[in-house]
Amino acid sequence: MSDRKILVTGASGKLGQQVVSYLLNDFDVKPNQLIVTTRNVESLAELADKGVDVREADFSSPDALEQAFHGAHSMLLISIDASGPRTQAHLNAVTAAEKAGVTHIAYTSMLAPTQSPVVFAHEHEATEQAILDSAIPNATVMQNNWYFDNLPDYYASILQTGHWLSAAGEGRIAQLSRKDLAYAAATAVVKGNQSKGLHQSKVTLPMHGAEALTHAEMAKVIDSVIGTSINMVHLSDEEYQAQLESFGLPAPIVSLCTTMDHHNRLGLSNGTSDVFEALTGKKPQSFESWLEENKAELQKLANM
Ligand SMILES: NC(=O)c1ccc[n+]([C@@H]2O[C@H](COP(=O)([O-])OP(=O)(O)OC[C@H]3O[C@@H](n4cnc5c(N)ncnc54)[C@H](OP(=O)(O)O)[C@@H]3O)[C@@H](O)[C@H]2O)c1
Incomplete structure (x- = not known):
């Protein structure tokens, strides 16, 4: 590792913490080569104690941002979790x-993001475009597939109720673990676009896992590892929306879920792991292996 400085935004988040851990432990980045940003520096006190440069940065306060990023050569911009003001914040x-x-x-x-019906797709599209249009000479736009981790994080009801309401039809999804995407992001900021097969200054990389499965196929893998007996309920977009509304879910969540399944049904998350492997030099973890690794937590969610 040279004396280039790497900056990671969103370092307090679930993805950012894993990226920072990979950088320090697997990529030989020294603490004094690393800058991390957060809106609350106290939350990263442990990293500061190790010698990492912890800085305050709020994307919605543009005036102080340039100073916060000063001295960084390579920067990982982790998309923020707030939808709505996100486009301007990212820009x-x-x-x-x-x-x-x-x-x-x-x-x-x-x-x-350009074709996707997902409610927040336009925010990523605008950010990608701003990066491509910017004078920053090199860029790696990582188009991340959905995380396996969304199962416990957002779709725990599948495990809790034993019913999977889906409007994704036969759409295949090549999901992967958040940890693997963190590893890919760490690789990207360390190596830039020097990895095998990546020779352009600005690249857009579709990041897929090893297997592209339909929701019904995923349910079978979950059943075999976790011991559940998931009942697939295949619905149209309209039926799915009506079901979610009948549960009293807020309108933005209903739109998010229905547009994500529409995206999946269109096959926009289908693909192979070739790009992931070219960037990282390793194979992504399979869904089965990820389920095994998280079996105890998932069985707890399923009340088993
Ligand atoms: N592909 C998928 O399936 C999938 C699933 C979930 C999320 N994601 C995406 O991945 C991103 C990272 O996920 P995560 O799980 O690590 O999210 P997370 O744990 O919720 O962390 C979000 C991070 O965003 C930062 N942030 C929020 N508002 C900010 C602002 N105004 N200025 C600067 N930083 C701000 C937070 O930093 P501080 O609070 O420290 O300031 C926090 O570190 C998400 O935001 C989302 O875009 C993708």
Whole structure:
């Protein structure tokens, strides 16, 4: 590792913490080569104690951002979790990175943001475009597939109720673990676009896992590892929306779920892991192996 400085935004988040851990423990990045940002520096006190440069940065306060990014050569911009104000916040971060002289930016986007019906797709599309249009000379746009981890994080009701309401039909999804995507992001900021097969200054990488499974196929793998007996309920978009509304879910959540299944049904999350393997030099974890690793937590959610 040279004396280039790497900056990671969103370092307090679930993805960011794993990226930072990979950088320090697997990529030989020294604490004094690492800058991390957060809106609350106290939350990263442990990293500061190790010698990491912890800085305050709020993407919605653009004036202070350039200073917060100052001195960074390669920067990982982790998409923030707030939908709505997210586009402007991300554009503020890209502009500040450009002004601060960042020479390589990696960004955690989603698959096919231009074609996708998902409610937040336009935010990723705008951010990708800003990165491509910026004067930052090198960029790795990582179009991340969905995480396996969304099962316990957002879809625990499948395990809790034993019913999987799905409007994704036969759409195949090549999901992967958040940990693997963190490893890929760490690789991108360390190696830039020097990995095998990546020779352009700005690249857009579809990040898929090893297997592309339909929801029904995923349910079978879950059943065999976790011991559940999931009942697949195949619905149209309209039926899915009506069911979710009948549970009293807020309208933004209903739109999010229905548009995600529409995206999946269109096959926009289908693909192979070739790009992941070219970037990282390793095979992504399979769904079965991830379920085994998280079996105890998942069985608890399923009340087993
Ligand atoms: N592909 C998928 O299936 C999938 C699933 C979940 C999420 N994601 C995406 O991946 C991203 C990272 O996920 P995660 O699980 O690590 O999220 P997370 O744990 O909720 O962390 C979100 C991070 O965003 C930062 N943040 C929020 N508002 C900010 C602002 N105004 N300025 C600067 N930073 C801000 C937070 O930093 P501080 O609070 O420290 O300031 C936090 O570190 C998400 O935001 C989402 O875009 C993808």
